[in-house]
Amino acid sequence: MAEIVEAKLNLPLSRKITAFQNSEVFKILSPNAIEDIASRTIAVRFKKGSFIFIDGEKAAFFYIIDSGLIKLYKGSSTGKNVMFSIAKDGDTLNASALSVDRYFMTAQAITDVIALRLERKDLFHFLNKYPNIAVQIMKKMAGRLDEECQKIVHITGEEAEQRIINSLYRLSSKLGPILTIRRKELAEFSGITTETTIRALSKLKKKGIIGSSSKRGEIIISDMEELQSLTV
Amino acid sequence: MAEIVEAKLNLPLSRKITAFQNSEVFKILSPNAIEDIASRTIAVRFKKGSFIFIDGEKAAFFYIIDSGLIKLYKGSSTGKNVMFSIAKDGDTLNASALSVDRYFMTAQAITDVIALRLERKDLFHFLNKYPNIAVQIMKKMAGRLDEECQKIVHITGEEAEQRIINSLYRLSSKLGPILTIRRKELAEFSGITTETTIRALSKLKKKGIIGSSSKRGEIIISDMEELQSLTV
DNA sequence: CGACCATTTGACATCTATCAACGCTGGTGG
DNA sequence: CCACCAGCGTTGATAGATGTCAAATGGTCG
Numbered sequence: 001m002a003e004i005v006e007a008k009l010n011l012p013l014s015r016k017i018t019a020f021q022n023s024e025v026f027k028i029l030s031p032n033a034i035e036d037i038a039s040r041t042i043a044v045r046f047k048k049g050s051f052i053f054i055d056g057e058k059a060a061f062f063y064i065i066d067s068g069l070i071k072l073y074k075g076s077s078t079g080k081n082v083m084f085s086i087a088k089d090g091d092t093l094n095a096s097a098l099s100v101d102r103y104f105m106t107a108q109a110i111t112d113v114i115a116l117r118l119e120r121k122d123l124f125h126f127l128n129k130y131p132n133i134a135v136q137i138m139k140k141m142a143g144r145l146d147e148e149c150q151k152i153v154h155i156t157g158e159e160a161e162q163r164i165i166n167s168l169y170r171l172s173s174k175l176g177p178i179l180t181i182r183r184k185e186l187a188e189f190s191g192i193t194t195e196t197t198i199r200a201l202s203k204l205k206k207k208g209i210i211g212s213s214s215k216r217g218e219i220i221i222s223d224m225e226e227l228q229s230l231t232v
Numbered sequence: 233m234a235e236i237v238e239a240k241l242n243l244p245l246s247r248k249i250t251a252f253q254n255s256e257v258f259k260i261l262s263p264n265a266i267e268d269i270a271s272r273t274i275a276v277r278f279k280k281g282s283f284i285f286i287d288g289e290k291a292a293f294f295y296i297i298d299s300g301l302i303k304l305y306k307g308s309s310t311g312k313n314v315m316f317s318i319a320k321d322g323d324t325l326n327a328s329a330l331s332v333d334r335y336f337m338t339a340q341a342i343t344d345v346i347a348l349r350l351e352r353k354d355l356f357h358f359l360n361k362y363p364n365i366a367v368q369i370m371k372k373m374a375g376r377l378d379e380e381c382q383k384i385v386h387i388t389g390e391e392a393e394q395r396i397i398n399s400l401y402r403l404s405s406k407l408g409p410i411l412t413i414r415r416k417e418l419a420e421f422s423g424i425t426t427e428t429t430i431r432a433l434s435k436l437k438k439k440g441i442i443g444s445s446s447k448r449g450e451i452i453i454s455d456m457e458e459l460q461s462l463t464v
Numbered sequence: 465c466g467a468c469c470a471t472t473t474g475a476c477a478t479c480t481a482t483c484a485a486c487g488c489t490g491g492t493g494g
Numbered sequence: 495c496c497a498c499c500a501g502c503g504t505t506g507a508t509a510g511a512t513g514t515c516a517a518a519t520g521g522t523c524g
Contacts, residue, residue, distance in 0.1 A: 074381055076389040077464055084381055096378075099371030104378045127367070134366040135359075139331030141373045146328075146336045148380045149306055149316055155387055156423035157308040160480070183503065191388035193481055198504060216489065216502060232309050392512070415471065425513055430472060448470055448521060 006050065009114065011043035011066070016116055019066045022090040025136040026064070037126050041116035052093065052107035052115065059103045062123045063093035068113030069180060073188060074105045083188040084148065086110065088175060095137045098123065110180060154232075155191045162232065163190045164200040168210070168221060169231040177221040186219065238282065241346065243275035243298070248348055251298045254322040257368040258296070269358050273348035284325065284339035284347065291335045294355045295325035300345030301412060305420060306337045315420040316380065318342065320407060327369045330355060342412060386464075387423045394464065395422045396432040400442070400453060401463040409453040418451065 016038040020026045026034060043066070046052055052063065055074055065087055072093075073083040084105060087093055093107055097120050118126075127133055147170075154166055167190045171179055181189075187197040201219070204210045209227050211220035221227055248270040252258045258266060275298070278284055284295065287306055297319055304325075305315040316337060319325055325339055329352050350358075359365055379402075386398055399422045403411055413421075419429040433451070436442045441459050443452035453459055 074385050076385045078389045080389045082381075082385045082388055084384075096370075096374035098367060099374040100378065105381065128363065131360065131363050131366070134363070134370065135330060138328075138366070138370055138373065141370065141377060142328035142331040142336075145373060145377050145380065146332065148377065148384065149314075149337065152316075152380065152384060152387065152423065153306050153308045153314045155384065156314055157310045157312045191384065194502090195482085195504085196480060199480095202504080214488085214503080426470090427472085427514085428512055431512095434472080446471080446520080 006052075007045045009043040009045045011114070011116075013039055015066070016041055016043065019064055019090070019116055023064055023092060024090065025092050025095070025133065025140055028132060028136060029130060033130050036129075037118070038116070040122050040126075041118050044115050044117050046109040046113040046115065048109055048112050050109050052109065052113070053103045055103055055106045057103050059094060059097040059101055060120055061094065062097050062118045062120065063115045064118075065089050065091050065093065066114040066116055068115075069110040069175075070107050070113055071110050071185065072105050072107050081188045082191060083185060085144075086171065086175065086181070086189075092137075092140065095140055098127065098137070110185075151191075158232065160190075160192050160196050161200040161203060162230075163192060164197060164204070165209075165227065165230050166190075166232065168204075168219070169227050172221045172224065172227070177224060179219040179221070180217060181219060182217045238284075239277045241275040241277045243346070243348075245271055247298070248273055248275065251296055251321070251348055255296055255324060256322065257324050257327070257365065257372060260364055260368060261362055265362050268361075269350070270348070272354050272358075273350050276347050276349050278341040278345040278347065280341055280344050282341050284341065284345070285335045287335055287338045289335050291326060291329040291333055292352055293326065294329050294350045294352065295347045296350075297321050297323050297325065298346040298348055300347075301342040301407075302339050302345055303342050303417065304337050304339050313420045314423060315417060317376075318403065318407065318413070318421075324369075324372065327372055330359065330369070342417075383423075390464065392422075392424050392428050393432040393435060394462075395424065396429060396436070397441075397459065397462050398422075398464065400436075400451070401459050404453045404456065404459070409456060411451040411453070412449060413451060414449045 013035070017034055020034045020038050026037065041064070052070060053059070053061070067089050070087045070093065071083055072085050072087060073081050075081050093115070094103065096104070154163055158166070164186070167186060171181065171189070183198055183201070184194045187194045190197060201210065205212050209221070209223045211222045213220050245267070249266055252266045252270050258269070273296070284302060285293070299321050302319045302325065303315055304317050304319060305313045307313050325347070326335065328336070386395055390398070396418070399418060403413065403421070415430055415433070416426045419426045422429060433442065437444050441453065441455045443454045445452050
């Protein structure tokens with residue numbers, strides 16, 4: 001069930017380096033430093049639907065995403081999932097590995113994924129060697145903390161349709177106007193049930209903000225300006 | 233209205249050092265390092281109700297709390313506040329200052345507060361000088377992120393009474409069985425209205441989990457074991 | 465002592481979760 | 495290659511929890 005399906009993969013160093021250069025966290029480093037770190041990574045492939053890591057397990061690895069989409073979520077005792085973010089190429093996974101010894105959410109591949117993997121102890125090593133990374137990672141974490149706090153404000157203060165609008169805006173700002181996401185996942189991202197999410201989407205279709213394409217697992221934003229202006 | 237009322241204060245170095253030794257983030261440092269940092273701080277007093285900093289302002293300072301309680305919250309466009317945590321002596325405020333250039337929540341004194349203040353640039357200076365601090369701060373931030381994510385899970389999945397139970401448990405674990413907190417603040421911490429919070433508290437009184445003291449701005453946990461066993 | 469604000473309780477409105485049913489689609493196995 | 499079916503997407507009806515509005519009580523502070 002909750003099984004991790006991965007396969008190691010030979011990826012040329014040049015491509016690994018490109019991935020690091022695309023990463024917010026690492027691009028501030030010198031080419032030499034990037035090569036130093038990149039050459040220590042192992043490329044791993046995850047099939048769509050497989051797990052990169054699971055909430056509660058020992059945090060062994062740190063990842064940089066080369067390609068693909070990954071959803072980060074937490075399950076609750078009542079069976080409902082809550083999705084916190086969708087990570088894409090250039091993003092790091094599990095920056096918290098530095099400090100917390102267990103993963104505190106689950107990472108699952110939405111599409112096929114290629115990621116570069118670094119062992120926890122190697123990450124520590126490089127952190128000492130290149131202290132700037134620490135500041136970058138803190139920046140990332142502070143941003144994430146801000147986002148989650150903002151989300152709590154919205155969940156407690158806004159109604160369903162507004163929350164869907166906010167969610168769509170956040171997601172499309174990062175991932176573009178074509179969202180590869182199921183209704184259920186958008187619901188989990190917004191903290192609402194699937195049915196209520198669909199009802200809100202129907203209204204947004206009527207308003208012309210999202211397309212009426214009925215393709216499964218996809219939502220298309222057709223009026224980005226209007227969406228932004230409605231976002232709070 | 234949103235005015236910062238503070239007064240500088242002469243505090244002996246020895247007391248400043250004690251504050252640092254009580255701090256999760258700094259106690260791992262050598263006595264020399266602690267003295268080094270502590271001697272750069274300025275002690276500041278805040279009267280009950282006054283603001284240490286305000287959401288959206290330029291993040292100029294980093295604080296270590298010497299004494300008193302501070303609530304951290306965010307306001308929403310609809311007028312509702314959301315409270316994220318209550319900081320006490322030994323806690324750091326605005327660790328995110330390192331990375332984000334504006335405060336992203338408001339800090340307000342619940343009681344009279346004495347805090348040690350460090351300029352942003354000094355914090356950077358010490359971070360380079362004593363790199364271990366960075367890891368400690370990241371640890372703290374990862375913990376905060378985990379807490380907020382957990383909170384989102386609870387808000388979306390649990391009912392009001394359960395959320396009050398969780399909130400009371402979290403708060404009393406940190407602050408002890410006597411909570412200096414108004415009903416409204418507990419409501420803001422739990423993401424519920426004051427009225428619903430009070431109704432939940434009434435039930436908990438009947439169950440003997442909290443005391444029936446009607447003192448204003450105070451909630452007393454009378455059965456900590458039971459509270460813990462009910463927490464999810 | 466009086467004004468103000470926190471706390472409490474009640475009545476009511478409403479949003480959203482829940483349960484149910486059905487069309488459709490994409491993937492799978494024969 | 496086609497038929498089948500599990501699961502997604504959609505809509506409707508209903509119940510229930512919580513927000514909202516209102517009002518009374520009681521504690522605190524000047």
